[in-house]
Amino acid sequence: MIHDEHPAIANSLWTATAPTPPERPALEGEVEADVVVVGGGFSGLSAALHAAEAGLSVVVLEAMTPGWGASGRNGGQVNPGLKEDPEAVVARFGEDMGGRFVRLAGDDADYLFALVERLGIDCDPQRGGFVQTALNAAGLGPLRERARQWQALDRPVRAIGRDEIAELLGFDAYAGGVVHETGGTVQPLKLALGLAAAAEAAGARIFARSRATAIEPQGERVVVRTAAGSATGRRALVCLNGYGDGVHDPLRRSVVPVRSVQVATEVLPRNLRDTLMPKGHHASDTQRLTTYFRLSPEGRFVIGGRGRFDDARVGGDQAALRAIACRMIPDLADFAWPYAWGGSVAMTLDHFPHLHLLAPNVLSSGGFNGRGVALTTAMGRVLAEWAGGKPAEALDAPVTPLRPIPFHGLRGIGIWATIQKYRLMDRLGI
Numbered sequence: 001m002i003h004d005e006h007p008a009i010a011n012s013l014w015t016a017t018a019p020t021p022p023e024r025p026a027l028e029g030e031v032e033a034d035v036v037v038v039g040g041g042f043s044g045l046s047a048a049l050h051a052a053e054a055g056l057s058v059v060v061l062e063a064m065t066p067g068w069g070a071s072g073r074n075g076g077q078v079n080p081g082l083k084e085d086p087e088a089v090v091a092r093f094g095e096d097m098g099g100r101f102v103r104l105a106g107d108d109a110d111y112l113f114a115l116v117e118r119l120g121i122d123c124d125p126q127r128g129g130f131v132q133t134a135l136n137a138a139g140l141g142p143l144r145e146r147a148r149q150w151q152a153l154d155r156p157v158r159a160i161g162r163d164e165i166a167e168l169l170g171f172d173a174y175a176g177g178v179v180h181e182t183g184g185t186v187q188p189l190k191l192a193l194g195l196a197a198a199a200e201a202a203g204a205r206i207f208a209r210s211r212a213t214a215i216e217p218q219g220e221r222v223v224v225r226t227a228a229g230s231a232t233g234r235r236a237l238v239c240l241n242g243y244g245d246g247v248h249d250p251l252r253r254s255v256v257p258v259r260s261v262q263v264a265t266e267v268l269p270r271n272l273r274d275t276l277m278p279k280g281h282h283a284s285d286t287q288r289l290t291t292y293f294r295l296s297p298e299g300r301f302v303i304g305g306r307g308r309f310d311d312a313r314v315g316g317d318q319a320a321l322r323a324i325a326c327r328m329i330p331d332l333a334d335f336a337w338p339y340a341w342g343g344s345v346a347m348t349l350d351h352f353p354h355l356h357l358l359a360p361n362v363l364s365s366g367g368f369n370g371r372g373v374a375l376t377t378a379m380g381r382v383l384a385e386w387a388g389g390k391p392a393e394a395l396d397a398p399v400t401p402l403r404p405i406p407f408h409g410l411r412g413i414g415i416w417a418t419i420q421k422y423r424l425m426d427r428l429g430i
């Protein structure tokens with residue numbers, strides 16, 4: 001079970017199948033480092049690793065334990081690219097910055113798997129390819145256009161039709177889709193714990209149960225306070241994504257936290273599991289309300305999708321996911337679903353991840369819009385480069401002004417109304 005979490009979203013397959021992490025101390029007293037990282041998910045841990053490997057001294061402050069947030073709970077789908085297609089990224093950020101951002105995102109799955117291999121992280125990596133599915137002919141057009149744009153950049157992305165998608169997934173539910181050949185899967189909590197261990201091996205100090213309560217730029221330095229101490233650095237990186245809190249309220253209000261939930265079956269018998277995604281692919285659909293699915297390393301069917309923030313009612317969303325899975329693959333109805341869990345993703349209004357300078361020596365990263373396993377890991381290198389002195393405009397991702405979302409407190413109601421509307425439209429195929 002995920003510790004210190006509501007039971008309705010705590011029963012995680014990944015927690016059950018990861019090794020028990022080492023106890024890490026809470027920060028007590030005052031420490032100094034070149035870089036102070038706030039948040040111990042993929043973003044913060046990868047940034048800490050890259051900064052430490054570059055010779056900087058690093059302290060990480062994590063409110064709970066490393067990987068406790070989205071990084072230890074997600075679908076483990078290593079999906080290259082951004083939500084937006086390459087040409088839209090370039091149109092938005094210009095040829096130079098847009099081009100660099102597209103390369104960072106287009107190559108992020110390669111980057112993650114190379115990092116895992118270099119560091120020998122035991123996280124069950126598998127590179128079957130990422131399939132984005134379209135339910136009907138109307139959904140195929142944008143996917144063909146996506147494939148065209150990536151092919152123009154020499155990336156292995158191709159459109160497929162009904163027969164091939166049925167063959168790759170092992171069941172016939174979609175009109176077609178695209179395959180991103182560089183995609184794959186990992187056990188996400190094992191990846192987070194492996195990044196934490198690698199960062200420590202490179203010299204970073206990680207403090208658990210050390211929630212930052214204030215970030216105070218003081219001249220050339222920045223002081224990050226916790227209940228029992230403080231960490232002072234030349235630069236701070238704030239990596240909270242969908243778990244932003246009062247430590248920086250405008251940052252918290254610049255993203256919309258949205259719940260994503262997952263369920264997993266018992267281990268399926270070999271004769272069934274060999275028919276599902278037989279070449280190791282995983283998939284995510286392109287309905288307005290995305291569902292995503294894969295097999296776990298030991299052969300469970302794992303499916304996820306949007307959930308509500310009301311913990312008492314999230315069971316209904318998990319039941320809906322089980323029903324979707326059994327509709328697609330009727331044989332799954334014969335098996336138990338012993339795991340159900342969830343977490344927060346951070347959405348932005350423009351669908352792009354955001355880097356913001358909160359002060360001249362404080363950079364935040366977040367808003368990964370449910371597409372963060374590969375990108376946060378690659379973004380860690382970008383964050384570390386800034387911490388090492390690279391100017392913001394020379395980074396491979398755009399640094400944009402921080403804009404809190406108006407009426408942020410009411411967004412939850414709006415999101416739920418939108419989800420109901422989109423569910424209906426998806427069901428009607430319009």
Ligand SMILES: Cc1cc2nc3c(=O)[nH]c(=O)nc-3n(C[C@H](O)[C@H](O)[C@H](O)COP(=O)(O)OP(=O)(O)OC[C@H]3O[C@@H](n4cnc5c(N)ncnc54)[C@H](O)[C@@H]3O)c2cc1C
Binds near residue numbers: 062075078210242342
């Ligand atoms: C259920 C689910 C399924 C998903 N599936 C996928 C998927 O299959 N593929 C994909 O690409 N993406 C997926 N995502 C999104 C992906 O997990 C995230 O984009 C990514 O993990 C974000 O990493 P992060 O390090 O930025 O944030 P997080 O991993 O959320 O880490 C933020 C950390 O900050 C800590 N924190 C908060 N406040 C403070 C404070 N004041 N002081 C110190 N620490 C603090 C939190 O405890 C937390 O550990 C999914 C997300 C969820 C929730």
